[in-house]
Amino acid sequence: MLDLLLKNATLPDGRQAMSVAVRGERIVEVAAGLDAPAHTVIDAQGLLLSPPFVDAHFHMDATLSYGLPRVNQSGTLLEGIALWGELKPLLTQQALIDRALTYCDWAVAKGLLAIRTHVDVCDPRLLAVEALLEVKKRVAPYIELQLVAFPQDGVLRDAQGLDKLKRALDLGVDVVGGIPHFERTSEQGAQSVKLLCQLAAERGLMVDMHCDESDDPLSRHVETLAFETQRLGLHGRVTGSHLTSMHSMDNYYVSKLLRLMAEAQLQVVANPLINITLQGRHDTYPKRRGMTRVPELLAAGINVAFGHDCVMDPWYSLGSGDMLEVAHMGLHVAQMTSQSAMRQCFDSVTANPARILGLQGYGLEAGCFADFVLLQARDPVEAIRLRATRLQVFKRGKLLAQTPAATSALYVSGRLGQIDWLSSAGL
Ligand code: FE2
Secondary structure (H helix, E strand, O other): OEEEEEEEEEOOOOOOOEEEEEEOOEEEEEEEOOOOOEEEEEEOOOOEEEOOEEEEEEOOOOOOOOOOOOOOOOOOHHHHHHHHHHHHHHOOHHHHHHHHHHHHHHHHHOOEEEEEEEEEOOOOOOHHHHHHHHHHHHHOOOOEEEEEEEOOOOOOOOOOHHHHHHHHHHHOOOEEOOOHHHOOOHHHHHHHHHHHHHHHHHHOOEEEEEEOOOOOOOOOHHHHHHHHHHHOOOOOOEEEEEOHHHHOOOHHHHHHHHHHHHHOOOEEEEOHHHHHHHOOOOOOOOOOOOOOOHHHHHHOOOOEEEOOEOOOOOOOOOOOOOHHHHHHHHHHHOOOOOHHHHHHHHHOOOHHHHHHHOOOOOOOOOOOEOOEEEEOOOOHHHHHHHOOOEEEEEEOOEEEEEOOOOOEEEEEOOEEEEEOOOOOOOO
């Protein structure tokens, strides 16, 4: 007897009329037309069943702090950083925990069940680190939270920077972070990359750095990151986040850089919602988009994810934990409108970030955990188009959240009608 049988689902790879059979916490079989007795049977009615959304780049210590202690009037990165500096001394552990837990509830409702969050380690009290370690423990039954030790103010700018980062790792933070473009000089930036990769190699940890998040075509720390990854044998364990300077780099140089990155099996996170608003702010017209070169990175065989980065914090006043909104923006900014590219955008908020986090048992195959989301869409492209309703969200075979289907009743010219948003039927 199965615990759960989900019938008549479409999977992200296009397979239709699929059944997913669950016993305990695991998927035991995925097959077309499978029918077997189960405690709970759900007819997906041809809708899309996806593995959960994954966010490979977030700042949970800042989330939902919008307006504290004041609103970012200019909406720029620099005012955001200044605002965060004003807010930090006012933070309390309880407020950090409360806001993070609220965000995690939002995430669950949106089918987002794994998040890699950076946590600022520049505060000598490590208040945010302790708060997010507590949150990680509390949400473990429903969200896989991975923490990155992130020296927001630069690890070498402060004589105690490296010590604080190491203390955060000692407390249980999972991943080594960095921000080389924010160190005082390019040389110090390169030195920070070397030092932090070395630290990760010594401790057997992964690396995820904010890297080259500027419009400066000569900000080239990603080159050092690829080189150190290669030198230390950290292949596949290092991620470059943002990489916005790649947008402005010389094309010839990028053709060389892509090969270095692929050789080091570097992984990449672009953050389209944030970088389309923050980059190019010193430009007049034409204005650069600023997002890293996603299609070219993918074509070079490099794993790329789209991250949310911020939700209602000093840098970004919008967002709701909806990774389909992130994919939607990424698709537009990168002009990824071919059929295969649109599907890649869906992968960039599901399977690709799952690889970056190193999630075990992720996917819709026998043996994987029974974690999945039923969407009010017939395929991944339609899911992005509609930012589709997450009808049901499952974790380890148990229902975590459900949202009623989006429908609209019409009263136009005396006509009573109902809108079927799934208008791609038959296309
Ligand atoms: Fe970030």
